[in-house]
Amino acid sequence: MFANKPVPLLSFTTKASYSQFSTAIFHPFFSSLRANPSLFQTKQAHAHIIISGLAGNASLMGHLLTILALSPSTPFDYSQSIYQTITNPNVFASNNMIRCFAKSESPLKSVLFYSSMLRNCVRPNNYSFTFLLQACGKGIGFNEGVQLHGHVVKLGFGEDVYVRNALIHLYSSCCKVESSKKVFDESPHNRDVITWNAMLAGFARDGRVDVVESMFDEMPERDVISWNTMIMAYVHNGKLEEGLECFRRMRGIGLIPNEATLVTVLSASAQLGLIEHGRLVQSIIDSLNIPLTVTLGTALLDMYAKCGCIEQSRLLFDKMPQRDISTWNVMICGMASHGRGKEAIALFERFLNEGIRPVNVTFIGVLNACSRAGLVKEGKRYFKLMTDNYGIEPEMEHYGCMVDLLGRAGLVSEAIEMIENKVVSPNPVLWATLLCACRIHGLIELGENIGNKLIELDPSYDGHYVQLANIYAKSRKWDEVIRVRRLMAERNTNKIAGWSLIETQGRVHQFVAGDRKHERSLEIHKMLEVIETRVAEAGYVPNLSSVLHDIGEEEKENAIRVHSERLAIAFGFLVIGAGDCIRIVKNLRVCTDCHEVSKIISRVFEREIIVRDGSRFHHFKEGKCSCLDYW
DNA sequence: CTAGGGTTAG
Numbered sequence: 001m002f003a004n005k006p007v008p009l010l011s012f013t014t015k016a017s018y019s020q021f022s023t024a025i026f027h028p029f030f031s032s033l034r035a036n037p038s039l040f041q042t043k044q045a046h047a048h049i050i051i052s053g054l055a056g057n058a059s060l061m062g063h064l065l066t067i068l069a070l071s072p073s074t075p076f077d078y079s080q081s082i083y084q085t086i087t088n089p090n091v092f093a094s095n096n097m098i099r100c101f102a103k104s105e106s107p108l109k110s111v112l113f114y115s116s117m118l119r120n121c122v123r124p125n126n127y128s129f130t131f132l133l134q135a136c137g138k139g140i141g142f143n144e145g146v147q148l149h150g151h152v153v154k155l156g157f158g159e160d161v162y163v164r165n166a167l168i169h170l171y172s173s174c175c176k177v178e179s180s181k182k183v184f185d186e187s188p189h190n191r192d193v194i195t196w197n198a199m200l201a202g203f204a205r206d207g208r209v210d211v212v213e214s215m216f217d218e219m220p221e222r223d224v225i226s227w228n229t230m231i232m233a234y235v236h237n238g239k240l241e242e243g244l245e246c247f248r249r250m251r252g253i254g255l256i257p258n259e260a261t262l263v264t265v266l267s268a269s270a271q272l273g274l275i276e277h278g279r280l281v282q283s284i285i286d287s288l289n290i291p292l293t294v295t296l297g298t299a300l301l302d303m304y305a306k307c308g309c310i311e312q313s314r315l316l317f318d319k320m321p322q323r324d325i326s327t328w329n330v331m332i333c334g335m336a337s338h339g340r341g342k343e344a345i346a347l348f349e350r351f352l353n354e355g356i357r358p359v360n361v362t363f364i365g366v367l368n369a370c371s372r373a374g375l376v377k378e379g380k381r382y383f384k385l386m387t388d389n390y391g392i393e394p395e396m397e398h399y400g401c402m403v404d405l406l407g408r409a410g411l412v413s414e415a416i417e418m419i420e421n422k423v424v425s426p427n428p429v430l431w432a433t434l435l436c437a438c439r440i441h442g443l444i445e446l447g448e449n450i451g452n453k454l455i456e457l458d459p460s461y462d463g464h465y466v467q468l469a470n471i472y473a474k475s476r477k478w479d480e481v482i483r484v485r486r487l488m489a490e491r492n493t494n495k496i497a498g499w500s501l502i503e504t505q506g507r508v509h510q511f512v513a514g515d516r517k518h519e520r521s522l523e524i525h526k527m528l529e530v531i532e533t534r535v536a537e538a539g540y541v542p543n544l545s546s547v548l549h550d551i552g553e554e555e556k557e558n559a560i561r562v563h564s565e566r567l568a569i570a571f572g573f574l575v576i577g578a579g580d581c582i583r584i585v586k587n588l589r590v591c592t593d594c595h596e597v598s599k600i601i602s603r604v605f606e607r608e609i610i611v612r613d614g615s616r617f618h619h620f621k622e623g624k625c626s627c628l629d630y631w
Numbered sequence: 632c633t634a635g636g637g638t639t640a641g
Contacts, residue, residue: 058632162634329641332640
C-alpha cells in the first residue's frame with residue numbers, strides 16, 4: 001500500500017468493502033508516516049480514507065494533518081482542504097491544523113484559526129497552546145502571544161510544563177527575555193531541562209553571556225543541548241576561545257557532541273583561524289561516524305578556507321554529495337579571499353549552470369573575486385546581472401567591492417561616481433576603500449582630500465591618519481608624514497592593538513608588537529636576528545613609512561623589527577617543521593614593510609608563509625605574494 | 632490519538 005509506485009486502488013477496493021474496517025487499521029500507517037513523512041504516501045492513505053467514506057472523520061483527518069505538519073515541505077492548501085472535509089472538527093484535528101499553520105509562511109494565521117475554533121465551541125487544551133505559542137514565536141507575534149498567555153492562565157493551563165516552556169521560548173524569540181525570566185521564576189518546581197535550555201537560549205540571544213554562564217552552572221542537569229547552547233552563547237558573542245574551552249570541558253565529562261555542537265565549534269575554529277583545532281574537530285566527526293550533512297560539510301569547508309587551507313576546502317567541496325546555496329557561497333567567497341579570483345568566477349558560472357539562484361552574499365564573493373583578479377569588465381557585468389536579472393538591491397558591501405574594483409584598476413573617477421551617485425548616504429567606508437586605491441596609485445591630491453575629509457568625520461579613529469601618512473610617505477613627503485603622525489599623537493586616537501597568532505601542537509601563541517613575554521622570547525629574538533641578517537643580505541632596505549611614531553631613525557627600525565607578525569614568523573621558524581608552511585593570523589592589515597619582508601623571507605628561506613589579515617589571505621611563496629601587492 | 636529547547640555563509 002505504501003510502496004513508492006502508485007498502488008492500483010481498484011484491486012484493493014474489490015477485495016473487501018471498506019465499511020468492514022474500523023479506523024484503527026490506518027494507525028500503523030500513520031505511525032510509519034510520522035516517522036518518515038512522504039507526501040505521496042500520505043495522499044495514498046488519504047485516498048483510501050476517502051474511498052472508505054471516512055473523509056469526514058475528525059480523528060483520521062487529524063492524523064493526516066499531523067503527518068503534514070511534520071513533513072518537510074507541505075502544500076498548505078492541501079492541509080486546509082483536508083480540514084474542511086471534517087464534519088465535526090474536534091480539538092485533536094484542530095490542534096494539528098494549528099501545527100500546519102505554524103509551519104506555513106504566515107504562522108500568525110493560526111491565531112485567527114484559533115478564534116474561529118473558539119466560535120465553533122471547540123475547547124482548546126494544553127496541546128493547542130504549545131502549538132499556538134510556537135507559531136507566535138516563529139511569526140514574532142508578541143501581542144498575539146501575550147493575549148494567548150492570558151487565555152492560558154484563564155483556562156487553567158498555566159502549570160503545564162510544555163505550555164510554560166513554549167511561553168519562555170515565545171518571549172525570548174520576541175527579544176523579551178525579561179518576560180521569559182518571569183515565567184521561569186514563577187514556578188521553580190515546574191521545570192525540566194528544556195525549561196532551563198529555553199531560558200539559556202533566551203539570554204544567549206540577548207548577549208548576556210554572564211547570565212547564561214551562571215544559569216548553566218546552576219542547572220540541576222545538563223544535556224547535549226544545554227552544552228550546545230552554552231558554547232553558542234560564547235561563540236555568537238565573540239568569546240571564541242571560551243567557546244572552545246567549553247567544548248573541551250564537555251568532552252572531558254564524556255558527553256558525545258552532535259552535529260550542532262560540531263558546527264558551532266567549527267565556526268569558532270574558523271573565526272580564530274585555528275587549523276589544528278579544526279582538524280581535531282574533523283577527527284571527532286570521523287571517529288563518531290557523524291554523517292556529513294550539507295550543514296556540517298559547509299561548516300568544515302568554511303573552516304578550511306578561513307584557516308588558509310583553500311586546497312583542502314576545494315577537495316572537500318568536490319567530494320560533497322549534497323550542496324546548498326551556502327556551500328557555494330562559502331566556496332566562492334573562500335576562493336576570493338585567497339585571491340583566486342578566476343577560480344571563484346569559474347565556480348560561480350558552474351553554479352549558474354546548475355540553475356541555482358544566487359543571493360546577495362554570492363555576489364559579494366563574485367565581485368570580490370573580480371576585484372582581486374582585476375577583472376573590471378566582468379565585475380561591472382556581474383553587478384548589472386545582480387540588480388537587473390536577480391533584482392538584488394546592492395548593499396554597502398557590494399558598493400564596497402565595486403569601489404575597490406574600480407579603484408584598483410585606476411578608474412578613480414568612475415569609483416567616485418559610484419560612491420556619489422549610487423549610495424543614498426555616502427558612507428565613509430567607501431571613501432576609505434578609495435583612499436586605499438590612492439595609496440597604491442600614489443594619488444596624493446585626491447588622497448589628501450579624502451584622507452582629510454575622513455579624519456574630520458572621525459578624528460578619533462587612527463586608521464585614516466595611518467593611510468594618509470602612508471600616502472605622503474609613498475611620495476617621500478616626510479614633513480607631511482611627520483605632521484600627520486604628530487596630529488595623531490596629539491589627539492590620542494584610539495589605537496587598536498595589533499596582534500598575530502600562530503598555532504602549534506594544540507597551543508595558541510599570540511604576540512603583540514615588541515612582545516618579550518613569551519617563554520621562548522630569547523630564542524625568538526635570536527631567530528629574528530638571523531632572519532634580519534639573511535634578509536638584509538638579500539638586499540632588503542627597511543621602509544620607514546610604516547612606523548607609527550615620530551621618533552629617531554634608529555628607533556624606527558627597532559619599532560618595525562618587533563611588529564607582532566615578525567615575532568610570530570620567527571617563532572614559526574622555531575616550532576614548525578622544515579618544509580611545512582607557517583600560518584599566521586592577524587587582526588589588522590599587514591603593514592607595507594612586513595609584507596615586503598615576508599616576501600623576501602619566503603624566497604631566501606624557501607618557506608611558504610600564509611598570513612590571514614583582517615580581510616584576506618597573503619600566500620608568500622618564492623618571493624611573491626598572492627595578493628599581487630594590492631591590499 | 633498530538634507537544635517543547637540548540638546549527639553554516641559577507
